[in-house]
Amino acid sequence: MKTDKKTDISSLGEFGLIKHLTENIKLENSSSVKGVGDDCAVLDYPDKHVLVTSDILMEGIHFDLTYCPLKHLGYKAAMVNFSDVYAMNGTPRQLVVNIAVDRRFSVEDIETIYDGIRLACEHHHVDIVGGDTSSSLTGLVISPTCIGEGEQGKIVYRSGAKDTDLICVSGNLGAAYMGLQLLEQEKAVFNQQQKEGKKNLSFQPDFAGKEYILERQLKPEARRDIIEALKKADILPTAMMDISDGLSSELMHICDSSKTGCLVYEERLPLDYQTATMAEHLNMNVSTCALNGGEDYELLFTVDLADYDKVKNLEDVHIIGRITKAELGCQLETRDGQDFELKAQGWNPLR
Amino acid sequence: MKTDKKTDISSLGEFGLIKHLTENIKLENSSSVKGVGDDCAVLDYPDKHVLVTSDILMEGIHFDLTYCPLKHLGYKAAMVNFSDVYAMNGTPRQLVVNIAVDRRFSVEDIETIYDGIRLACEHHHVDIVGGDTSSSLTGLVISPTCIGEGEQGKIVYRSGAKDTDLICVSGNLGAAYMGLQLLEQEKAVFNQQQKEGKKNLSFQPDFAGKEYILERQLKPEARRDIIEALKKADILPTAMMDISDGLSSELMHICDSSKTGCLVYEERLPLDYQTATMAEHLNMNVSTCALNGGEDYELLFTVDLADYDKVKNLEDVHIIGRITKAELGCQLETRDGQDFELKAQGWNPLR
Numbered sequence: 081m082k083t084d085k086k087t088d089i090s091s092l093g094e095f096g097l098i099k100h101l102t103e104n105i106k107l108e109n110s111s112s113v114k115g116v117g118d119d120c121a122v123l124d125y126p127d128k129h130v131l132v133t134s135d136i137l138m139e140g141i142h143f144d145l146t147y148c149p150l151k152h153l154g155y156k157a158a159m160v161n162f163s164d165v166y167a168m169n170g171t172p173r174q175l176v177v178n179i180a181v182d183r184r185f186s187v188e189d190i191e192t193i194y195d196g197i198r199l200a201c202e203h204h205h206v207d208i209v210g211g212d213t214s215s216s217l218t219g220l221v222i223s224p225t226c227i228g229e230g231e232q233g234k235i236v237y238r239s240g241a242k243d244t245d246l247i248c249v250s251g252n253l254g255a256a257y258m259g260l261q262l263l264e265q266e267k268a269v270f271n272q273q274q275k276e277g278k279k280n281l282s283f284q285p286d287f288a289g290k291e292y293i294l295e296r297q298l299k300p301e302a303r304r305d306i307i308e309a310l311k312k313a314d315i316l317p318t319a320m321m322d323i324s325d326g327l328s329s330e331l332m333h334i335c336d337s338s339k340t341g342c343l344v345y346e347e348r349l350p351l352d353y354q355t356a357t358m359a360e361h362l363n364m365n366v367s368t369c370a371l372n373g374g375e376d377y378e379l380l381f382t383v384d385l386a387d388y389d390k391v392k393n394l395e396d397v398h399i400i401g402r403i404t405k406a407e408l409g410c411q412l413e414t415r416d417g418q419d420f421e422l423k424a425q426g427w428n429p430l431r
Numbered sequence: 432m433k434t435d436k437k438t439d440i441s442s443l444g445e446f447g448l449i450k451h452l453t454e455n456i457k458l459e460n461s462s463s464v465k466g467v468g469d470d471c472a473v474l475d476y477p478d479k480h481v482l483v484t485s486d487i488l489m490e491g492i493h494f495d496l497t498y499c500p501l502k503h504l505g506y507k508a509a510m511v512n513f514s515d516v517y518a519m520n521g522t523p524r525q526l527v528v529n530i531a532v533d534r535r536f537s538v539e540d541i542e543t544i545y546d547g548i549r550l551a552c553e554h555h556h557v558d559i560v561g562g563d564t565s566s567s568l569t570g571l572v573i574s575p576t577c578i579g580e581g582e583q584g585k586i587v588y589r590s591g592a593k594d595t596d597l598i599c600v601s602g603n604l605g606a607a608y609m610g611l612q613l614l615e616q617e618k619a620v621f622n623q624q625q626k627e628g629k630k631n632l633s634f635q636p637d638f639a640g641k642e643y644i645l646e647r648q649l650k651p652e653a654r655r656d657i658i659e660a661l662k663k664a665d666i667l668p669t670a671m672m673d674i675s676d677g678l679s680s681e682l683m684h685i686c687d688s689s690k691t692g693c694l695v696y697e698e699r700l701p702l703d704y705q706t707a708t709m710a711e712h713l714n715m716n717v718s719t720c721a722l723n724g725g726e727d728y729e730l731l732f733t734v735d736l737a738d739y740d741k742v743k744n745l746e747d748v749h750i751i752g753r754i755t756k757a758e759l760g761c762q763l764e765t766r767d768g769q770d771f772e773l774k775a776q777g778w779n780p781l782r
Contacts, residue, residue: 088466089627095667095684103492113480114588117589117688118519118588118589118590118688119484119515119516119518119519119589119672120482120483120484120515120516120518120519121482121483121484122480122481122482122519122581122586122723123480123481123483124480124481124583125476125477126476126477126478127477127480129464129474130473130474130475130476130481130578131471131472131473131474131475132471132474132525132527132560132561132576132578133470133471133561134527134529134562134563134574134576135529135563135576136529136530136531136563136565136572137565138531138567138568138572139568140568141531141565141566141567141568142565164471165470165471167470167471168469168470168471168473170471172638174483176483178484178485178486178487178574178577179487180487180489180492180572209483210483210484210485211485212485212486212487214487214488214492214493215489215492216489216492216570217489217490217491217492217570218568218569218570219568219569219570221487221489221531221572221574223485223487223529223572223574225442225483225485225527225576227481227483228471230473232475235467235473237469238468238469238470239469262433322470322471331645333446337468337469360563360608385575401654426686
């Protein structure tokens with residue numbers, strides 16, 4: 081699939097480029113009345129609430145092109161926005177993507193980013209309905225905005241958790257963070273070799289047995305399946321968020337918005353084998369990785385205690401603790417029965 | 432109003448900063464169900480179509496902080512998005528703003544940008560309902576997304592112009608471009624003085640008599656008044672766009688989408704006195720400035736010939752030509768009666 085063809089972006093111009101990137105887009109959703117090609121996209125949401133979420137992803141801050149392939153980057157940029165819509169118990173329907181590129185990038189490079197975005201959209205039945213393309217003096221910027229729908233009365237906010245609710249997470253935690261550590265480690269090795277003047281350099285490290293944590297970092301999947309499973313099981317969470325900045329940080333947001341405390345059991349934190357192995361290799365505490373590692377894009381939600389029987393058998397959903405009264409604060413009970421206050425050491429894009 | 436206080440952004444962190452910037456926001460519109468503070472904003476548009484437009488503004492490409500004050504920049508970033516919604520015959524209702532800043536910027540700087548955004552929102556009754564804030568390795572990035580409403584059946588696309596329709600523009604053309612030329616000229620003088628090692632430098636040039644073109648460049652106004660006047664006069668344009676890249680470029684978009692040609696009369700191009708004076712000073716053809724100068728954010732629209740009596744008396748609206756059959760192409764008739772093919776020499780952000 082790799083091509084050496086490098087078409088200069090200025091040969092197409094802004095309108096030519098947008099036309100080129102979007103000409104084969106077919107709209108899938110009935111809510112997409114008019115997509116790319118006018119001053120605005122036109123949408124129709126007569127019976128639903130409209131959900132809107134937006135991100136800005138900066139090269140050197142949110143991603144490193146040394147090890148993040150452009151197609152994966154496009155895929156991830158779309159996916160993290162879909163994840164925010166699912167986290168409201170909604171369904172993503174439309175995506176608008178703004179991209180700015182500097183002179184390093186060719187038309188084919190932008191096509192590759194778009195390929196990733198389109199693949200994510202296909203998987204989640206989302207229509208690309210607009211976007212701005214610009215040049216940048218330095219660095220790549222991707223700013224996606226996702227529009228989705230939620231049923232009135234079934235939208236789940238951060239603020240609805242109540243004392244005695246169960247705290248649940250999907251999947252497992254800390255894997256994306258361990259994937260990032262692995263990539264950073266290999267980059268450091270590569271840079272060191274380069275510094276020492278070694279010849280025949282190639283960034284082709286051996287990732288055997290570590291594919292899962294790499295994929296969690298490079299190609300996260302928004303958990304539509306969990307939203308569907310909750311609906312099928314007739315469970316409406318009382319509060320929900322997606323885990324982008326780390327479990328501790330998100331839990332504290334829920335408790336802050338809901339005016340509650342929480343108690344999480346360390347032994348209940350769901351971990352993958354590769355995450356644990358990598359943490360051990362790096363001499364890191366795996367629970368700390370699970371609590372504070374970002375970019376898992378799993379769902380964190382709370383359910384009424386009365387839903388225990390329904391939720392306990394859900395596949396890939398784990399009950400990790402319970403909501404408590406606000407005055408008890410946010411606590412972690414360790415494997416040896418000690419209680420510690422949870423701290424949000426999540427990733428901060430404003431470093 | 433100026434303060435020398437410079438608070439480091441990292442002292443607040445991402446969530447602290449967003450909270451700080453958005454804490455006093457009151458939602459004005461009934462369609463804004465839930466604003467800042469969850470994974471998504473929640474909107475309600477039961478009886479209207481939803482309009483969505485988005486931009487990405489890059490430092491060094493779209494703006495130059497040497498002469499563009501931060502408050503004006505915020506105001507303009509919001510305004511150009513509102514303009515896109517009006518250009519669909521819609522009403523802007525919500526705004527989401529993503530901002531990325533590098534280490535040069537303090538909390539107070541971002542507040543100043545937000546002040547400008549909020550002022551624009553107040554003038555147009557738009558609610559700020561979300562946004563992402565991040566750091567950048569180099570340069571300021573602003574990516575606003577505006578959501579608005581349009582009445583079903585009354586949304587005006589680019590594609591509806593028909594042969595014999597009248598072509599109209601609001602306001603006057605080329606002023607923002609002349610304002611930019613003036614600022615660039617003064618910047619060059621300043622840089623030259625600096626190069627020559629002059630002391631007591633200050634970027635305080637004399638702009639007396641040129642305030643209007645400066646304001647058109649630094650503080651453009653979206654033409655809600657024209658949309659309201661058209662409604663009051665019971666005129667539904669057949670096609671409409673806002674003029675961001677220059678009249679020629681936009682007219683060619685309308686003709687391309689509508690599969691028509693057009694004929695524009697040079698003598699009908701509306702010009703301001705300051706625009707003409709500045710063009711003469713720079714030895715530029717003022718018609719070329721009016722045809723190709725960008726960032727006017729005036730409205731370009733076509734109306735049925737039968738609406739001539741209604742449209743001719745509208746304040747600040749000018750009939751500049753008519754739509755023709757596609758095979759006649761896009762033509763300009765000069766003052767001396769010669770026809771030339773229109774060319775889009777509009778501003779290109781992908782330089």
